[in-house]
Amino acid sequence: MSIKEDDVKNDSDNDLGDDFDYQPNAEDDAKDNDVDSLDSTIKSEEVCGVKRIADLMVEDIWSLEFRTEDEACQFYNAYSCWHGFIIRKDDVVRDNQGRIISRQLVCNKEGWRNMRYLDLDERSREARSLTRTKCPAWLRVKLDYGCGRWKVSCFVESHNHDLTPPQFVHLVPTNRRLTVTDKVQVKNLHNFGVKTCHIMGYIAFQKGGYCQAGFTRKDMYNYIDRYRRSKIKNGDANSAINYLIGKSNNDPLFFGKYTFTSDERLEHIFWADGQSIIDYHCFGDIIAFDSTYKKNKYNNPLVIFSGCNHHRQTVIFGSGLLSDETIETYKWLLETFIKVMGGKSPKAVITDGDLVIQDAIKNVLPDVTHRLCGWHLQRNARENIKNLNFLRDFKGLIYDNNDHRDFDRR
Secondary structure, X not given: OOOEEEEEOOOOOXXXXXXXXXXXXXXXXXXXXXXXXXXXXXXXXXXXXXXXHHHOOHHHHHOOEEOOHHHHHHHHHHHHHHHOOOEEEEEEEEOOOXXXXXXXXXXXXXXXXXXXXXXXXXXXXXXXXXXXXXOOOEEEEEEEOOOOEEEEEEEEOOOOOOOOOHHHHHHOOOOOOOOHHHXXXXXXXXXXXXXXXXXXXXXXXXXXXXXXXXXXXXXXXXXHHHHHHHHHHHHHHHHHHXXXXXXXXXXXXXXXXXXXXXXXXXXXXXXXXXXXXXXXXXXXXXXXXEEEOOOOOOOOOEEEEEEEOOOOOEEEEEEEEOOOOOHXXXXXXXXXXXXXXXXXXXXXXXXXXXXXXXXXXHHHOOOOEXXXXXXXXXXXXXXXXXXXXXXXXXXXXXXXXXXXHHHXXX
């Protein structure tokens, strides 16, 4: 995944403007590309240099050759769409280098559902109705090393269930979709305040009826809901970055950094003001790395780097708002923190015991001592030890200001 990064320093030229207007995400674009290629395959006069899909006989399919595995999958998908059934990818065979050399495609009604999943005690909702009928229809293609092309090695045409009539194939769940043109039209009408039900009626009127729309009313509501959420989220992202830019204009030592995902959405933010940076250089030998989870609107983890000054007061060295809690994300946060602090590493890091954070610390700060937070140690003691006198003495050892002689004596 490609990531863009920007640093926010004392730079008045770093104006984001309207960079956070909604754009279709990469997944939508990929689906649109697949749709275009599928439609062109169905409508084309020839498939792989032979007859149209509607005219293909069993003998014709056995003689087909494809340049790639994806081309074979695309053909069978178009074939299934024309004949009124849905396919899914099934078994593959790989060579000793891990490359796929054989691919099996089956009807989505192939096989039986494993009945043991229907009787789970912890099931939160009722199981879906059974749809598989052990349908025998399938296609297998194999790579021919001699010519480098994919050839049909097995093909079964017959089904043991009713097929979808051609006029309703486009309403099967896997074939329903909003095209790029539909999405642009929906967004424009929604932005002008047209109700979703009226948008659906307008598009259905344009296409000659609801059955010709290519998607259902539920699909329309789901798309508009995703679009609305994206606009809200990106608006907040724009406000957050503008706030960081404003802070950098008023604080010459302020540092902020943020990243975008591949579809131009705000991913991670880190910031530290001038006083925090100064405090770290004075009191940053020991830092606490605290991840406060699901304490904000979008349920994103907020990470705070903190320490203690010479008055035993808590000081904040920096903060990060992250999109997830993976080891790569925490590594990015730690590397950014050390970079902001001029390359100075702490001597010890205190965490809440999260294993992902521990792994990130080992990777980025391998020479730093890692210890658990005293609050978590005390909580574990309360949960596992019932001796009140021991718990009182243990708490005193953690929080009292003792030198090493007093500590050893106690």
